Amino acid sequence: MSKNDGGPACSKRDCGEAAVRRSGHQLLCAKHYRFAQMRSTAKRAGKVVPTHEQLANLFSRDGTTCRDCKREMNWLREDGADTQLTLQHYRSGSIGFVCLSCNTRHAHMPGDSYQTIQKDHKHCPQCETVKPFSDYSADNGRSGPIKLKSWCKECSSASHANWQRNNRDH
Numbered sequence: 001m002s003k004n005d006g007g008p009a010c011s012k013r014d015c016g017e018a019a020v021r022r023s024g025h026q027l028l029c030a031k032h033y034r035f036a037q038m039r040s041t042a043k044r045a046g047k048v049v050p051t052h053e054q055l056a057n058l059f060s061r062d063g064t065t066c067r068d069c070k071r072e073m074n075w076l077r078e079d080g081a082d083t084q085l086t087l088q089h090y091r092s093g094s095i096g097f098v099c100l101s102c103n104t105r106h107a108h109m110p111g112d113s114y115q116t117i118q119k120d121h122k123h124c125p126q127c128e129t130v131k132p133f134s135d136y137s138a139d140n141g142r143s144g145p146i147k148l149k150s151w152c153k154e155c156s157s158a159s160h161a162n163w164q165r166n167n168r169d170h
Contacts, residue, residue, distance in 0.1 A: 012052075020076070030075035031059070038087040047089045055087075058097060068102040068114070122148060126155035 008019040010029035017029035023036050035055045042049045050058070064073045064085060073085040082101040089095055090106075098106070106114045109123045117123065121130050129152075136148040137156065149156060 034075050034085060042087065042089070048093075048095070050087070050095060058095065062097045064097075066099040066102055067096050068098050068106075071099055073097070073099045124150075124152040124155055126151045126159070 008027050009015070010017045010019050010032055011026040012028065012032045015029055015032065017031070019027035020030050021028050021033040023033060028036065032052075035052055038055065039049050039052075065071070066073055066083075071083055073083050074080050075085055077084050082099060084100045085097050086100050086103040087095060088098040088103050088106055102114070105123075108125055109117075110128070114123075117130055118132075120133050122133060122136060123130050124136075131152050133148060135152045135154070137153055139147055139149045151159065
């Protein structure tokens with residue numbers, strides 16, 4: 001983020017950053033716009049809604065590095081959707097900033113097991129087991145640090161065989 005260069009300034013007190021979005025009657029910088037989005041999303045989901053001050057303190061501690069995958073994050077989706085900074089509510093009750101990619105992976109894993117899973121393993125949502133990367137096929141159409149299919153080879157093969165049995169005409 002850069003300081004305001006003559007355009008409209010963020011409406012938040014003592015911010016001084018350039019405004020990039022309108023939220024209601026306010027003009028907000030990218031950081032304060034995402035803070036408002038995170039609070040709104042948490043409220044809709046029935047989760048703990050942190051104050052702007054709590055988010056600012058969390059940001060000053062964590063910065064823009066994902067605490068799970070250690071990638072650099074950005075504020076706005078158009079700057080890279082999978083690395084957009086999001087608020088993660090851990091099941092332990094703590095909160096933290098993670099990239100959208102890690103946030104999505106948390107949602108699809110039982111408990112907070114995403115944090116304790118071995119780095120060379122992955123959770124298959126079909127068979128609900130954690131398996132090594134070697135049990136997954138490559139997904140060449142996907143971007144990001146892990147380019148593997150969602151389902152393990154065994155589940156993918158069984159699903160494909162089932163589809164072939166039920167769709168002989170195709």
